[in-house]
Amino acid sequence: MKAWILRSFKKGIITSKFPRGKNETASPWSTLPIYKKGKQDPYCPAGAIAQGKVDANRCISCGLCYPEYEPSMDIHGSESSVSVSALKKSIRIYQIDVGSCGACNLEIGALANPQYDMTRLGISFTNTPRHADALMVSGVLTENMREPLRRAYEAMAQPGVVFAVGACAISGSILGKAVSDALHIDVTVPGCPPDPFTIMDAVQKARGIV
Amino acid sequence: MKQSNIALLESEGSLYTLDRFTVVPVLQTGGTIRAIEGEKIAFPESSSLSVFPYGPSSGGMVESVYFDILTQGEKIQHVGYDADFKNRSIKLSGLTMNEALLRIERMNGVHCAAYSSLFCNICESGINMDVPDQVKYLRIAMMEAERISSHLFVASRLTGGASQNIAHMNILLLREELLRTIAMAFGHRYFFGVNGIGGINRPVDLNGFAKKIRHITDEYNEIFRTLMDSRVFIDRLDRSAIILGENSSGPALRGSGIKKDGRNFHTYYEGLEFRTITADGGDALARFIVRSGEIQESAAIVEQAVSRVSKLNVDSQGNERNHSFMAGGFMETPSGDASMIVKMGNGRVESIGFRSPSILNMQAFVESVSGNTFADFLFGYESLGIWICEMGDFQ
Ligand code: SF4
Numbered sequence: 311m312k313a314w315i316l317r318s319f320k321k322g323i324i325t326s327k328f329p330r331g332k333n334e335t336a337s338p339w340s341t342l343p344i345y346k347k348g349k350q351d352p353y354c355p356a357g358a359i360a361q362g363k364v365d366a367n368r369c370i371s372c373g374l375c376y377p378e379y380e381p382s383m384d385i386h387g388s389e390s391s392v393s394v395s396a397l398k399k400s401i402r403i404y405q406i407d408v409g410s411c412g413a414c415n416l417e418i419g420a421l422a423n424p425q426y427d428m429t430r431l432g433i434s435f436t437n438t439p440r441h442a443d444a445l446m447v448s449g450v451l452t453e454n455m456r457e458p459l460r461r462a463y464e465a466m467a468q469p470g471v472v473f474a475v476g477a478c479a480i481s482g483s484i485l486g487k488a489v490s491d492a493l494h495i496d497v498t499v500p501g502c503p504p505d506p507f508t509i510m511d512a513v514q515k516a517r518g519i520v
Numbered sequence: 521m522k523q524s525n526i527a528l529l530e531s532e533g534s535l536y537t538l539d540r541f542t543v544v545p546v547l548q549t550g551g552t553i554r555a556i557e558g559e560k561i562a563f564p565e566s567s568s569l570s571v572f573p574y575g576p577s578s579g580g581m582v583e584s585v586y587f588d589i590l591t592q593g594e595k596i597q598h599v600g601y602d603a604d605f606k607n608r609s610i611k612l613s614g615l616t617m618n619e620a621l622l623r624i625e626r627m628n629g630v631h632c633a634a635y636s637s638l639f640c641n642i643c644e645s646g647i648n649m650d651v652p653d654q655v656k657y658l659r660i661a662m663m664e665a666e667r668i669s670s671h672l673f674v675a676s677r678l679t680g681g682a683s684q685n686i687a688h689m690n691i692l693l694l695r696e697e698l699l700r701t702i703a704m705a706f707g708h709r710y711f712f713g714v715n716g717i718g719g720i721n722r723p724v725d726l727n728g729f730a731k732k733i734r735h736i737t738d739e740y741n742e743i744f745r746t747l748m749d750s751r752v753f754i755d756r757l758d759r760s761a762i763i764l765g766e767n768s769s770g771p772a773l774r775g776s777g778i779k780k781d782g783r784n785f786h787t788y789y790e791g792l793e794f795r796t797i798t799a800d801g802g803d804a805l806a807r808f809i810v811r812s813g814e815i816q817e818s819a820a821i822v823e824q825a826v827s828r829v830s831k832l833n834v835d836s837q838g839n840e841r842n843h844s845f846m847a848g849g850f851m852e853t854p855s856g857d858a859s860m861i862v863k864m865g866n867g868r869v870e871s872i873g874f875r876s877p878s879i880l881n882m883q884a885f886v887e888s889v890s891g892n893t894f895a896d897f898l899f900g901y902e903s904l905g906i907w908i909c910e911m912g913d914f915q
């Protein structure tokens with residue numbers, strides 16, 4: 311026990327000040343690429359670039375548009391069509407994977423890391439959709455996950471917020487169908503996978519805090 | 521094609537297989553897929569037993585998977601599973617090598633470095649492309665950093681499950697530091713987009729990379745030693761899901777005392793010094809000990825690999841010609857050895873045969889938990905580092 315306490319002291323405060331302060335880090339290519347140079351739109355395997363702009367919902371964070379485009383390092387790329395003030399105090403999230411590569415799931419889970427410490431903002435995960443205020447959906451929608459997703463949505467207290475986390479869930483990316491094929495999406499969280507700060511920022515937007 | 525316990529590729533009525541740790545696909549004369557895949561184990565029926573359906577979407581699991589857990593009192597009698605719920609059936613046929621590579625990276629995004637290196641390595645050998653040693657060493661640095669990250673993740677799941685909250689938080693903290701270090705060096709926390717056929721797609725910055733990784737793994741070592749003094753933690757893992765014999769992969773195989781690691785057979789790792797970690801017992805504790813030892817070894821490999829990379833040019837050109845070939849390969853991913861056969865025709869993927877380590881480890885897991893108590897189920901599963909995403913099939 312003594313060893314653990316000493317270790318904690320040695321580390322000091324490592325929790326981010328975000329969203330009051332600026333995010334300390336960002337995963338470069340998970341942020342929206344922005345135009346740097348070149349006369350023509352470069353090749354984009356996701357078809358996300360048109361007329362000098364990148365469609366955040368399609369971008370798969372591959373970086374193949376480099377050097378014409380470079381990461382913006384802006385983690386505020388999410389969009390929310392809701393602002394649920396009832397969730398300002400606390401929000402409980404149920405994570406559901408409908409066909410992910412695993413990385414989005416881990417980035418959602420990363421909000422529990424000490425560096426992000428979501429609990430200081432009243433964010434928590436729940437193991438059942440019955441106790442959830444929001445669903446965080448990751449991955450492309452597979453046929454077999456359509457029904458479990460619908461059931462999770464119906465089990466959630468209404469009105470529940472639906473987050474589509476990552477390019478797969480938002481647009482189907484290069485791998486399949488978007489989640490909107492089965493459910494209305496309230497919040498899009500772009501990136502492949504999104505940076506944990508982007509996910510945290512999206513949660514705050516849905517609660518009307520940002 | 522559905523994955524089997526061996527990589528299979530069907531092309532023009534012929535069936536090819538690739539044995540573990542080999543690179544040459546073998547034509548099976550007279551073989552059929554059904555015969556090679558074997559029969560699925562039938563689920564036993566008994567009125568005195570209770571069946572617990574678990575999943576496919578259950579809080580507490582990282583991915584969607586379904587289990588039927590047959591119990592008698594506290595004891596598990598049998599476990600059946602269905603990993604097909606999130607099967608994306610990723611379509612690769614008709615794609616160029618570069619297009620396929622983006623999808624292979626996302627087959628298991630958490631092990632993107634290993635899978636993209638495997639695919640690039642197979643394609644490069646298929647088209648007889650000379651790849652600079654620097655690129656190989658960079659790939660090794662990526663794969664070993666990824667191994668550390670993956671093993672830390674498994675360690676965090678085990679410590680979390682065993683309510684070792686301080687250790688759990690410290691491991692999460694270290695893994696986050698590692699992911700940030702990777703992002704600074706490679707531009708992405710999971711290495712997406714770095715690997716290209718014959719080279720790399722964007723500049724990387726390895727300044728201070730190996731040192732930072734060593735710092736993280738040293739800190740982990742202290743946590744590991746403290747955990748090994750905790751009777752409570754050890755008791756949770758001890759004798760959980762015992763797996764013995766050759767039918768598992770990666771840390772599970774080495775945790776049963778078998779000194780087999782794909783890195784010992786792969787040309788990429790020739791000339792690098794590292795120990796193959798094994799442990800006795802074949803249980804969740806043995807797998808945890810193997811992973812913890814491998815974290816240290818991977819840090820040493822990263823140091824050696826990075827010291828051999830000086831200046832790397834961004835170059836992954838010359839791969840979109842009309843190549844035709846069939847080639848195979850394997851790679852030791854953090855969960856174990858993966859095998860792949862690639863058939864290209866006129867620059868397009870015709871067919872891909874693949875076998876992930878999770879296919880072997882899942883089967884080994886469900887067989888191993890019979891006789892365990894219900895509480896052991898989670899520790900057994902988490903200790904194997906199974907990834908459902910990589911168990912899907914390709915079109
Ligand atoms: S990062 Fe990849 S997907 Fe995104 S805009 Fe650039 S090329 Fe397109």
Ligand code: SF4
Nearest residue numbers: 411414476477478502
């Ligand atoms: S968006 Fe990207 S990281 Fe997320 S599940 Fe899809 S492929 Fe994986």
